[in-house]
Amino acid sequence: MRLFDWNRRGLALVLVLAALALTLIPAFAPSFVGLQLTLYFSFGILALSLAWVWGYGGIFSFGQAAFFGLGGYTYAVASINLGGSTPAIILGLAVPVAFSVLLGYFMFYGRLSGVYLAVITLVVTLAIHKFLGHTAGFEYRIGNAHLGGYNGMPALPPINVPGDVSKFLWPEDMYYATGLMLLAVYFGLRWLLVTPFGRAVVAVRENELRAELLGYDTRLYKLATFAIGAFIAALGGILFANWNSFIDPHVFELGFGAQIIIWVVVGGLGTLVGPILGAMVLGFAAVELGTQQTVDSNLILGAILLVFVLGVPQGVIPSLRRLLGRLAGRRGWPETSGG
């Protein structure tokens, strides 16, 4: 088992801590904490999608919010029409992935890279935002589902046990389901990174030309990396739409897309734990900041981003690791395998 060859203690530690937290928090905390945590778990999944695409694939994408939102919207439309969540979840994953393949084909087979990717993914996200914002009219509906413009789509049906609509997941169940999904995505990515595919993805990030000269079709690898990222983001979006039982176009806004990037930058690019923690801590902070009136929340988010880019460009987790490594008198964990 190669998975356990490296970093075994770290991996086991993460698993034990996560399992403990997941089971102990509902027992000791008031129920609204569990409800809030469900939201931050879905944000954590979203953060992982960018951590994967950007941190390991080297593809800077503004578009993770777009796949997140598309997943949520597709789930909303499908679950209202089909009266059951199982096909809606499948569609909610399939549509954003199909869209990402289409978009990725345009970008990677056009050999676009760097800032050009950033601008295109940003533009596409804003185009979707613009379009969905103006679907308030009665003519914009798919089957029984009204897209509702900026008012969004309320009263989405909850996730149910496959085949039985009456057995749906209560908020407590959603807490465990979302938390387990977050863990599944985390360990899934850890596993993916030690497969030959994952190593090739990192190789493409490190040196695209060299990877290509070694015979890897870098365009295809980037496309696959991008599609996997879209899958993860869409999963987060479906869970988010469920948590809220509501979805509106604000998930496509620049501000929301900005948050995801801030989570990853602050937590640490090239790690998986960092972005999750970034999403949880900063997601919590954003909600708290939103409730007070004295200072605009954009101001603080902007200041955080500036301070980190200029002062701690590697993010919290890699800096901590280096510090711990130096204290212990040895090198920190290797960057590419350290999650």
Add this chain to the structure above:
Amino acid sequence: MDVAAITIIQIVNMIAMLALMSIGLAIIFGMMRVINLAHGEFLMLGTYAVLVPSKLGVNIWISMFVIAPIFVGIVGVIVERLVVRFLYGRMMDTLLATWGLSLLITGVMTTIFGNTMEGVSTPFGNFQIGEIAESQYKFFVIGIAVALMVVVYLVLKRTKLGLIARGTMQNANMANALGVSPSTVYTATFGIGAALTGFAGAVLAPVIGAAPTLGVAYVAKAFITVIGGGQAILTGTVTASSAFGVINQVVTFFSSSVLGEVALLIGAVLLLRALPQGITGRFFRRSL
């Protein structure tokens, strides 16, 4: 016939607006390879530089031609000295840092002015073509855009300043060896780019109003214009503005303004797929 005339005026006006709001960004990106995501906020600061003085009774033309460029230019110089300076050659980090800056400026302006949209009264009256009335200010915007492009061309092509700027752009090390300080050139370029953007915001203020969150709406458009245009600052801006302006207004004419904007964005993605280096990456390669 009247409709055709109005449509043509609207297309040219759209092109002029795009060119105005992009030229500052094009200069900063073309000269320094710096992605300035706070560009929209520079534009927004320009609109406030007209709004606030005009409330205090200052003549609108003075705020537009003097206060706005100087104020936003100074902001640009400060930003270059405090933030961008440390990040040259790290394109992605510049993008992130200027984005943080954009959020920061938006936050500061929201704290000061509140999250509200305020209008700036439009100078000049309307004109009449057949049954349809249009604002004369549209012609002013078109005129300003043309004049600005001519001025930028002349400065780059005919002055010593322009020569130094183009030289630094082509080969910073060589320029340095010949006695030019790239650091000063970069600060000046960033300041001038910001000043032009502030001026553009001021000129557009009567059309788009002033709001702290205004920048977001325009930064994407300015960006795709600059990147769609490619290497050459002037030719790129003009050709890309023309292409996107026509797409936007033609689709708007046949459907709605929202679909027009969506068409513009999709058109930009398709253009970059076909010409990854932008329009001037393939055509007019030796132009300015």
